[in-house]
Amino acid sequence: MGSLRIGGSVERVDGRALSYDDFVERYMKPNLPVVLTGLMDGWKGCTDWVTPGGFPNLPFFSSNFGQSIVQVADCGTKEFTDQKRIEMTVKEYIQYWLGLPDENCISCLGGDKNSCSLLYLKDWHFVKEYPEYVAYTTPPFFIDDWLNQYLDSHFMHRSSETDGPKNDVNCADYKFVYMGPKGTWTPLHADVFRSYSWSANVCGKKLWHLLPPSQSHFVFDRNFKKSVYDVYDNVSDVLFPDFKKTIWLECIQERNEIIFVPSGWYHQVCNLEDTISINHNWFNSHNLAWVWNLLLKDYNEAKEYIEDIREISDDFEGLCQRNLAANTGMNFYDFFVMITRFTIAISIQLHCLKYEKNAFAKSSSKHQQLVYNLLAIRAVALSLKSVDAFDKENLKRCWVKNLLADSHVRTILLEPEFIKLSMSLNQTYGMVNEMVEQDYKTKMEASCSDGEKMGFLQDCSGSNICRPEDLVKLIDHAMADHSSICNACNLNSPSDSSDLRSSLLKMHII
Ligand SMILES: O=C(O)CCC(=O)C(=O)O
Numbered sequence: 001m002g003s004l005r006i007g008g009s010v011e012r013v014d015g016r017a018l019s020y021d022d023f024v025e026r027y028m029k030p031n032l033p034v035v036l037t038g039l040m041d042g043w044k045g046c047t048d049w050v051t052p053g054g055f056p057n058l059p060f061f062s063s064n065f066g067q068s069i070v071q072v073a074d075c076g077t078k079e080f081t082d083q084k085r086i087e088m089t090v091k092e093y094i095q096y097w098l099g100l101p102d103e104n105c106i107s108c109l110g111g112d113k114n115s116c117s118l119l120y121l122k123d124w125h126f127v128k129e130y131p132e133y134v135a136y137t138t139p140p141f142f143i144d145d146w147l148n149q150y151l152d153s154h155f156m157h158r159s160s161e162t163d164g165p166k167n168d169v170n171c172a173d174y175k176f177v178y179m180g181p182k183g184t185w186t187p188l189h190a191d192v193f194r195s196y197s198w199s200a201n202v203c204g205k206k207l208w209h210l211l212p213p214s215q216s217h218f219v220f221d222r223n224f225k226k227s228v229y230d231v232y233d234n235v236s237d238v239l240f241p242d243f244k245k246t247i248w249l250e251c252i253q254e255r256n257e258i259i260f261v262p263s264g265w266y267h268q269v270c271n272l273e274d275t276i277s278i279n280h281n282w283f284n285s286h287n288l289a290w291v292w293n294l295l296l297k298d299y300n301e302a303k304e305y306i307e308d309i310r311e312i313s314d315d316f317e318g319l320c321q322r323n324l325a326a327n328t329g330m331n332f333y334d335f336f337v338m339i340t341r342f343t344i345a346i347s348i349q350l351h352c353l354k355y356e357k358n359a360f361a362k363s364s365s366k367h368q369q370l371v372y373n374l375l376a377i378r379a380v381a382l383s384l385k386s387v388d389a390f391d392k393e394n395l396k397r398c399w400v401k402n403l404l405a406d407s408h409v410r411t412i413l414l415e416p417e418f419i420k421l422s423m424s425l426n427q428t429y430g431m432v433n434e435m436v437e438q439d440y441k442t443k444m445e446a447s448c449s450d451g452e453k454m455g456f457l458q459d460c461s462g463s464n465i466c467r468p469e470d471l472v473k474l475i476d477h478a479m480a481d482h483s484s485i486c487n488a489c490n491l492n493s494p495s496d497s498s499d500l501r502s503s504l505l506k507m508h509i510i
């Protein structure tokens with residue numbers, strides 16, 4: 001077993017004593033990990049799923065969810081960059097688990113994993129499958145979740161091949177249950193879309209090793225093609241010459257503790273005891289630039305890979321985008337369609353604030369948040385402008401043939417999916433600011449059915465948002481509308497706030 005250089009541990013904070021703003025300022029914006037305690041009281045999963053002695057209540061899973069078909073990773077077998085996956089029912093998995101010897105024949109940190117391969121149930125879309133069984137409530141720190149809110153009403157990726165009935169890739173959310181016996185583990189990785197994740201231990205104990213993004217390049221080979229799979233293995237100095245430079249954060253996560261894993265941090269995880277955990281991936285305005293930068297990197301790689309057939313391909317861009325969607329889970333078009341909807345929904349919310357009684361006095365943090373969101377999208381949209389995929393020539397081609405249909409503002413305003421997304425966003429920012437507006441639904445439906453009434457949308461409601469510059473223009477309209485409301489009320493627009501600008505600068509998004 002190789003030894004890792006440990007540079008420190010992960011801060012541990014009582015979540016009950018932490019305000020939302022403190023969480024944003026101390027961890028989400030600076031992209032730093034933290035372990036939060038005291039946030040899992042009253043979770044049904046913490047009682048139903050755990051025996052009085054603190055072990056996984058395996059018979060409960062067989063009896064109540066036994067028929068579910070789940071993905072199980074064979075921790076002893078590597079397949080490409082992950083562990084080999086198989087499918088089985090929960091009942092079969094529990095039978096396997098109950099049949100394991102009491103003390104496992106391997107140890108997490110050094111045993112011969114291949115001689116006794118352990119099975120780890122992963123990525124179980126539990127909430128999606130059992131929406132009525134409320135095992136837990138997402139702690140407020142993690143509810144500003146654009147990824148899962150969007151997937152609740154929209155497809156992430158649409159294409160001619162995947163149109164029609166919802167398929168797994170499209171309708172899957174990113175809310176998972178993980179469970180596995182002592183010794184099961186997850187290889188080194190950074191999360192999907194470079195999203196944030198939070199992971200809550202319902203029972204058991206996990207060992208985490210986390211690497212700051214500033215050191216990510218050290219885990220790659222010379223060609224930046226392959227990355228280290230298992231940090232506890234004797235990592236080859238020839239293949240990965242910089243790995244020895246890595247300095248890790250180490251964390252032992254106990255039962256009832258939640259770890260926040262920031263964007264782009266490589267991490268490896270091992271269950272030190274029989275463990276059940278709940279895990280969400282998510283992104284929002286604070287890490288949207290991470291998602292975009294990953295897409296751009298993966299796109300450039302996809303393009304380079306097929307460069308030699310560019311001349312003989314009549315839709316080279318389309319091919320690159322199809323490969324990007326297949327490898328990364330979304331392409332530029334999917335990303336653009338998504339951020340357009342968030343822009344419109346957030347702009348409407350900002351506009352609607354003028355209907356709130358004393359809104360400017362009461363909800364300046366809601367203002368700040370909505371404006372911040374728009375500025376973060378605007379910064380990303382400016383970066384989108386510079387890619388060939390959105391130039392005139394490519395826009396005419398077929399990779400964007402759905403774009404026109406998907407981009408008409410008035411049509412978007414009337415989409416039931418869009419209305420659902422808008423309402424869920426409103427609830428989120430209402431909850432975050434502890435002022436959910438009860439009659440928002442009525443107002444929302446009234447304004448959506450007549451986009452013309454929405455002052456700032458007047459110029460845009462008849463137009464299409466096809467290109468990043470259209471999106472920038474829409475945001476500028478929304479901001480101008482907002483400033484005029486601020487002026488009318490004799491208030492400083494939060495967009496002028498130096499605070500807001502300095503944090504965006506810190507995030508490198510303006
Ligand atoms: O618990 C595990 O095995 C992996 C969890 C993980 O990778 C995450 O929460 O991002």
Ligand SMILES: [Fe+2]
Pocket residue numbers: 189190191197267
């Ligand atoms: Fe992860």
